[in-house]
Amino acid sequence: MENQNLLPIFIEKLITQLNKLPGIGSKTAQRLALSILKKPDGYIENLVDSLNKVSTDVRLCMECQNYCEDDLCLICQDEKRNPNSICVVEDILDLIAIENSGVFKGKYFVLHGLISPLNGVLPSNTKVDLLCKKLNAVSEPTELILSLNSTSDGDATCHYINESLKNDLISISRLASGLPFGSDLDYLDSRTLSQAIENRKSF
Ligand SMILES: [Zn+2]
Numbered sequence: 001m002e003n004q005n006l007l008p009i010f011i012e013k014l015i016t017q018l019n020k021l022p023g024i025g026s027k028t029a030q031r032l033a034l035s036i037l038k039k040p041d042g043y044i045e046n047l048v049d050s051l052n053k054v055s056t057d058v059r060l061c062m063e064c065q066n067y068c069e070d071d072l073c074l075i076c077q078d079e080k081r082n083p084n085s086i087c088v089v090e091d092i093l094d095l096i097a098i099e100n101s102g103v104f105k106g107k108y109f110v111l112h113g114l115i116s117p118l119n120g121v122l123p124s125n126t127k128v129d130l131l132c133k134k135l136n137a138v139s140e141p142t143e144l145i146l147s148l149n150s151t152s153d154g155d156a157t158c159h160y161i162n163e164s165l166k167n168d169l170i171s172i173s174r175l176a177s178g179l180p181f182g183s184d185l186d187y188l189d190s191r192t193l194s195q196a197i198e199n200r201k202s203f
Pocket residue numbers: 061062063064065066072073074075076077
């Protein structure tokens with residue numbers, strides 16, 4: 001990094017940590033660190049408090065692996081939502097995108113990653129086996145909606161789930177074709193996403 005020895009070591013350490021975040025290059029990390037220092041009194045204390053809270057008080061929902069503060073997330077606690085319709089997403093950003101589309105009233109399961117044979121990401125590096133175990137124990141007809149990106153990793157994960165399920169009560173569908181290959185669900189507009197969910201196809 002340029003000018004690395006011009007700043008106090010603690011600022012450099014802050015820059016190094018910010019630089020580890022996705023999409024944050026060294027220049028942006030420098031700008032962020034220096035702008036944090038210029039914030040009014042109380043900002044840094046609030047930031048530190050927030051970081052401590054997410055580190056100690058946020059956990060994964062027992063049912064769906066969404067983030068939560070208790071055993072169950074707010075969606076799993078909501079009794080008005082249909083427990084027999086489960087939308088499988090890669091990460092929390094996809095869950096938020098689908099929630100914002102307003103079209104889905106069931107529950108979710110967050111995989112925290114996709115199986116990626118080419119990159120050495122195995123099922124055990126995600127929550128996919130936990131999902132299959134949960135579904136193989138289901139005792140009521142349940143629809144599984146695979147809302148995974150149209151990428152080779154998304155395809156590999158869908159096929160793995162399909163082959164791992166041994167429960168006739170589960171029907172599997174996938175978001176409508178027509179999503180651009182390699183599309184990131186998070187970047188689709190709400191209308192496109194809700195249409196993709198409504199027009200989902202049996203897998
Ligand atoms: Zn949950």
